Amino acid sequence: MEPQLIEPGDAAGIAAKLKWANGQGLALTVRGAGTKQSWADSDSHADVVLSTLGLNAPVDHVAGDLVATVPAGASLDAVNDVLRRERQWLPLDPGGSRLATIGGIVATNDSGPRRHRYGTPRDLIIGIEIVLADGRIARAGGRVVKNVAGYDLSKLLCGSLGSLAVITSATFKLSPLPQASSTLVASTGDARRIGTLALALSASPLTPSTIELQSPPHRLLIRFETSPRATELQIAAAASLCAGQGIATEILTGQAEADAWRAHEQHVSSGSGTVVKLAVLPTDVGEMAAFAEAEALGHRLQFAAIGRAALGIILMRLDGDPSAQATVIAALRREAASRGGSAVLQSAPHDIRARVGTWGPAGTSAGPIMRAVKARFDPRGLLNRGREPWESGPR
Numbered sequence: 001m002e003p004q005l006i007e008p009g010d011a012a013g014i015a016a017k018l019k020w021a022n023g024q025g026l027a028l029t030v031r032g033a034g035t036k037q038s039w040a041d042s043d044s045h046a047d048v049v050l051s052t053l054g055l056n057a058p059v060d061h062v063a064g065d066l067v068a069t070v071p072a073g074a075s076l077d078a079v080n081d082v083l084r085r086e087r088q089w090l091p092l093d094p095g096g097s098r099l100a101t102i103g104g105i106v107a108t109n110d111s112g113p114r115r116h117r118y119g120t121p122r123d124l125i126i127g128i129e130i131v132l133a134d135g136r137i138a139r140a141g142g143r144v145v146k147n148v149a150g151y152d153l154s155k156l157l158c159g160s161l162g163s164l165a166v167i168t169s170a171t172f173k174l175s176p177l178p179q180a181s182s183t184l185v186a187s188t189g190d191a192r193r194i195g196t197l198a199l200a201l202s203a204s205p206l207t208p209s210t211i212e213l214q215s216p217p218h219r220l221l222i223r224f225e226t227s228p229r230a231t232e233l234q235i236a237a238a239a240s241l242c243a244g245q246g247i248a249t250e251i252l253t254g255q256a257e258a259d260a261w262r263a264h265e266q267h268v269s270s271g272s273g274t275v276v277k278l279a280v281l282p283t284d285v286g287e288m289a290a291f292a293e294a295e296a297l298g299h300r301l302q303f304a305a306i307g308r309a310a311l312g313i314i315l316m317r318l319d320g321d322p323s324a325q326a327t328v329i330a331a332l333r334r335e336a337a338s339r340g341g342s343a344v345l346q347s348a349p350h351d352i353r354a355r356v357g358t359w360g361p362a363g364t365s366a367g368p369i370m371r372a373v374k375a376r377f378d379p380r381g382l383l384n385r386g387r388e389p390w391e392s393g394p395r
Contacts, residue, residue, distance in 0.1 A: 009054040011131060013054070057071045113210035213309040
């Protein structure tokens, strides 16, 4: 039997539906545009699918304070279209921003290449409105950047995958819209050199908005977004730093730059197979990328990788024989763990998750604490069953 679809138009409507479902003991799956549904896998039956797309009230933009309160059902692109009228923006760039909703982006704490400069939703959020599983509406934080009342609750919901409460709106600190943008593409023949160059750029006085790994081919995409003159000077300085290491560069602007970043977003997301998110120390990025490449090629798997090279984040797509994928994922987890890091499945076919589990050992240490938090927020375990981002092991 197909679950019932409901789409309330405001927080009060969400509250009424959650109170009803809680009273009936109905399991709910919370969904926005569905762009992150592959991030977790659940065998649990949902009685009700609660869509947040009806939460589309106008953006409350206080330009003088560089803050905005935005509805959970609005897409990131739509929100930024409004903010651009005052030459401001919410500087997040997760994949699929044309459709991805604010609620989904917060719930997954999703970010993209600009995380290097601007951080994740958890870094930018200053207030939140949520509906608890029993139908109560709660608010935390506020519309002033220095207001820290309830600040941690806003951050707690970031990355909760909708398993604690339904996000109905969020307040963010904003940034001025940059006047110019240029990207320096630095190409190397070795993943280890990418790691070395990324660390050198990060340690320099330069202020790029991205230092982004891409493989194959092995290269860095280094983006500068500021005033035209400052962008020009920083691109020149970055090119000089690369030349000092014997690394060839190319400068992209205008349409060529836009096309390069569009292709970069699709480099991992456009294929089939499994996407593994590796998190290690920035000093280990080059070695980890080289190890991952060798494992994939050694098991005759297709692979592609992107990532925040100076932050220690690598997204790697594997495609090919499922048994070989499981073997490589296990090897990646052992290698990452030996470096104090982790390897989790961001998206994967169900049979791969069944073999290796979504979270691996990364989920075990936080498990007891987060299960206690879940018990306080959703005692009956009705919200997004099976999607809790702290369970580990094959299911």
